[in-house]
Amino acid sequence: MSRSGNQLARREREEIARAIRLLLRDPLISVHLDPAGFDLVRKRRQPLAAWFDYYCGWRLVVEPRHGYARLIKVRGDAGSARPAMRRRGGRIPFDRRRYTLFCLACAELLATPVTTIGMLARSVVQAAAAEPDVPEFDPLRADERSAFVDALKLLEHYGVIAATDGMTDAYLKDAEAKVLYRVDTSRITRLLATPVPPSRTGDADDGWPDPADLAVESRYGDTDGGERTGTQRALWTRHSLIRRLLDDPVVYRKELTSAQREYLASPTGRRTAREAAERAGFVLEERAEGLLLVDPEGLSTGERFPDDGSPAKVAALLLLDLLATHGPLSSIRLKQEIDGILERFPGWAKAYQSTGGPARLLDDALDVLTLFGLVHRSEGMTLSLPAAARYRVALET
Numbered sequence: 052m053s054r055s056g057n058q059l060a061r062r063e064r065e066e067i068a069r070a071i072r073l074l075l076r077d078p079l080i081s082v083h084l085d086p087a088g089f090d091l092v093r094k095r096r097q098p099l100a101a102w103f104d105y106y107c108g109w110r111l112v113v114e115p116r117h118g119y120a121r122l123i124k125v126r127g128d129a130g131s132a133r134p135a136m137r138r139r140g141g142r143i144p145f146d147r148r149r150y151t152l153f154c155l156a157c158a159e160l161l162a163t164p165v166t167t168i169g170m171l172a173r174s175v176v177q178a179a180a181a182e183p184d185v186p187e188f189d190p191l192r193a194d195e196r197s198a199f200v201d202a203l204k205l206l207e208h209y210g211v212i213a214a215t216d217g218m219t220d221a222y223l224k225d226a227e228a229k230v231l232y233r234v235d236t237s238r239i240t241r242l243l244a245t246p247v248p249p250s251r252t253g254d255a256d257d258g259w260p261d262p263a264d265l266a267v268e269s270r271y272g273d274t275d276g277g278e279r280t281g282t283q284r285a286l287w288t289r290h291s292l293i294r295r296l297l298d299d300p301v302v303y304r305k306e307l308t309s310a311q312r313e314y315l316a317s318p319t320g321r322r323t324a325r326e327a328a329e330r331a332g333f334v335l336e337e338r339a340e341g342l343l344l345v346d347p348e349g350l351s352t353g354e355r356f357p358d359d360g361s362p363a364k365v366a367a368l369l370l371l372d373l374l375a376t377h378g379p380l381s382s383i384r385l386k387q388e389i390d391g392i393l394e395r396f397p398g399w400a401k402a403y404q405s406t407g408g409p410a411r412l413l414d415d416a417l418d419v420l421t422l423f424g425l426v427h428r429s430e431g432m433t434l435s436l437p438a439a440a441r442y443r444v445a446l447e448t
Contacts, residue, residue, distance in 0.1 A: 063095070064330070065332075066091055067095050067102065070099055071099065071102060071331040071351075072346060072350040074111070074122045075351040076350060077353075078121065078244070079120070079210075079241070079242075080120045081119045081209070082119065084208070092120040096111065096120070099111055102331070103122065108271075108286070108290035109125065109294075117238060119210060119238060119241070123244040124244055125294075126294070126298065135149075137149075137204075137205075138201070138204040139201070146198075149198045149201050151179075151185060151186075152175065152188065152198055153202040153205060155175045155185070155188070156171060156206065159174040160212065160234050161236055164236060167230060168230040172222075172226075176188050196222055197223060200219055200220065204220075209242065210238055211235055212235070213235075214232055215231050217230035218230065245266060246268045247265050270286070271283050271286060288311055289320075291308075292307070292324070293324065293327050296328075296335075296342060300343065301343040301436075301438040302341050303340055303341035303437070305340075315342075324342070332347075332348070333345060338437065343438065354422070356423050357442065362400035363412065363419050364419050365400075366389060366412055366415075366416040367417070367420050370420065371420060374426060374435040375440065378433065378434055379432045379434035380432070381432055382413070382433070386413050393412070400412060424438055
């Protein structure tokens with residue numbers, strides 16, 4: 052191959068790897084938010100779709116006319132560790148009310164390509180009233196309008212609605228605010244990334260679908276131990292393992308199934324994991340306790356650790372050093388450490404300097420460490436996990 056051919060092949064590999072990590076960070080990439088990222092995914096959509104299908108069993112949908120690309124990720128668990136975040140007032144997770152209004156708004160928006168905030172609010176009022184298990188929506192209440200605005204601003208972020216006249220925030224102060232929206236109805240159907248639509252699941256005792264039923268993937272057969280072919284078992288083992296490597300900050304061997312451990316110990320499994328990491332631009336760290344993928348450019352995640360921009364993450368790093376040295380430790384001992392930190396630095400973390408602040412900072416810091424797979428919490432005790440050895444606090448002189 053000529054030098055120019057080598058350069059083109061290398062550039063293609065680099066672009067595919069970059070696009071994979073962009074999609075892992077943002078499974079819904081829109082041209083209005085990231086034109087360069089969307090153009091890259093659009094250009095390389097065929098090899099990208101093949102990579103995600105082979106290694107993860109995930110489907111990639113690219114809609115050039117509508118200006119978005121959607122990676123339909125499926126997880127085996129229905130955890131709440133990565134909630135939707137409000138688009139205003141800091142990164143505060145959605146509560147149940149905001150999720151409810153978000154879903155009701157999506158259902159009502161499917162009916163029209165153009166609407167106003169007032170018309171949509173009235174439709175949501177009627178929809179909530181028709182559902183016996185859904186609390187009524189009262190747009191005259193300020194807290195209800197606040198929750199509704201958070202739901203709409205997330206839909207704006209996803210490109211489902213676009214304000215062509217007026218601003219969504221105006222509804223916070225005035226229930227009669229005039230805002231005109233253009234609706235992308237096709238994008239609404241791409242928001243829910245589940246193999247089984249909720250309408251096809253059986254009702255649970257409380258009238259709601261069982262979240263586990265939404266994630267059933269028929270291509271693998273019965274993953275709970277029922278009848279499956281050898282091909283289905285092998286496919287599920289490969290996909291479930293690579294999904295965990297891509298989705299979780301660290302994967303401990305003891306948390307894997309026996310089939311996943313056997314696959315990872317085999318020459319085929321090791322080669323597959325290394326190839327997946329290399330082609331996506333990751334560095335695969337393999338240890339006796341487990342594995343993790345390192346992204347040298349930090350493209351594949353919106354959450355970083357360490358990160359001195361967040362008091363909770365700074366406190367988490369300080370607690371992690373203590374836990375690695377003296378752990379496991381009780382919540383009382385960790386609370387004493389937080390009290391000492393806040394006392395030594397009274398001008399730092401002002402949001403946590405008030406009454407009850409140290410307890411909140413401790414909870415937030417431990418949530419960070421748990422999210423990144425660095426500690427385990429049980430019965431009032433916190434234990435550092437092997438990946439915590441990657442971090443050490445050093446004093447600069």
